[in-house]
Ligand SMILES: Nc1ncnc2c1ncn2[C@@H]1O[C@H](COP(=O)(O)OP(=O)(O)OP(=O)(O)O)[C@@H](O)[C@H]1O
């Protein structure tokens with residue numbers, strides 16, 4: 234379903250951050266992505282959510298080679314992917330509610346059709362009382378939860394999360410992990426980049442381990 | 453206790469969405485700033501003045517033309533060896549036989565004296581100067597006579613008889629009006645191009661300042677169309693605000709001019725702003741909004757087309 238074959242990436246004329254990365258994620262799978270800081274986790278995820286083109290190699294998303302996609306087709310693929318960015322990327326002048334609603338608004342849905350869902354999801358991540366808060370007034374962990382809610386909101390086929398539990402305590406980390414597991418049970422493929430060994434221990438799943446620009450699959 | 457979400461788009465009428473608090477995904481900064489509104493307002497002020505001037509000149513030209521083309525004058529010079537009465541009767545006979553002529557009235561010596569008095573002074577009337585005889589002719593403007601044929605027939609009727617159809621006057625007036633109109637359209641074109649350049653510049657600056665939001669919107673699957681719509685909303689507001697402000701300023705200017713003119717008298721009716729002209733000036737803010745929105749949209753679409 235998602236396949237990387239001999240994928241290499243270098244930023245401009247820098248060194249190769251990724252080289253010969255090859256793996257397959259089956260539909261409905263659950264994987265962690267680990268590796269030391271600077272190993273290239275975020276870089277690999279950016280390739281997957283179509284933020285950057287590989288320098289070489291073949292990437293197939295939902296059975297479509299992305300090199301063949303036209304600009305016009307990109308939004309359709311991107312709508313199948315929910316992303317929790319490592320730096321959240323919430324829009325500063327929009328409220329938590331508006332940020333979470335964004336994927337649906339961008340799809341042209343009317344507010345009446347999604348308002349209840351957005352509120353329910355924000356309640357689920359413990360942000361039910363901060364609907365109208367601007368991101369600048371939220372703590373790191375709160376921003377993270379809003380970012381997770383936004384990633385999940387569009388009911389993606391693939392959820393990519395870059396350090397989604399980096400800023401929350403163990404209990405909230407558990408709760409968020411539970412959300413990911415629930416989604417996975419409903420058919421969403423999950424890929425979580427994390428340093429958090431505890432998180433991995435709580436939900437044993439295969440891990441892609443990045444080392445020196447290459448990927449090994451453990452477990 | 454759960455808060456009720458506050459958003460700009462919840463259950464509002466279209467008008468409210470346009471004018472009240474629509475929170476665009478793109479921040480407004482840069483595109484609805486006061487300075488940009490003032491620049492657009494200035495453009496609209498100039499455009500309204502120009503348009504108002506064109507309309508006023510057109511109106512004045514039309515009314516002058518109507519006044520002058522409804523009236524002809526037959527001028528009869530005193531000619532050695534000709535009986536003035538015979539000359540006049542010959543001319544009147546030709547006039548009475550010509551279809552399309554409503555009345556032909558011979559002006560008395562006093563009438564003529566009164567006409568030239570402002571130029572030559574009151575004394576002149578008392579002296580025994582050989583005034584030309586004048587016949588004031590009213591023409592049916594719906595079915596006017598053939599002026600060329602009439603002029604020829606009059607000149608043939610007796611020596612010294614000549615038709616003055618004010619043609620030269622009218623040609624001069626129309627020539628001047630056409631020149632003024634052409635100039636005004638050129639000015640309007642320049643104003644429009646300048647506005648397009650300003651909006652293009654502002655849109656580019658806004659895109660650059662907000663490129664992180666644009667990238668995020670792309671990553672969550674937004675199409676260029678959605679992003680452009682969110683941005684062009686700001687420019688709709690910008691165009692409307694600037695347009696209304698500019699129009700209001702120009703109305704003040706027209707009002708001032710009208711007052712200044714009313715307090716003086718002029719030989720001919722001066723170009724003035726007619727009430728219906730004001731309704732056509734409403735086009736200015738509408739055009740400003742349209743030009744802003746279309747320009748912003750095209751600029752955004754072109755800019756986004758270069759991104760992944
Ligand atoms: N936009 C960029 N331009 C140039 N180099 C970059 C860019 N982004 C990342 N890099 C480099 O690529 C390497 C991998 O970075 P990346 O962010 O993928 O690591 P990471 O595994 O996500 O690290 P962390 O665990 O700290 O988040 C780093 O050496 C980094 O300096």
Ligand SMILES: [Mg+2]
Nearest residue numbers: 274275319395
């Ligand atoms: Mg990273």
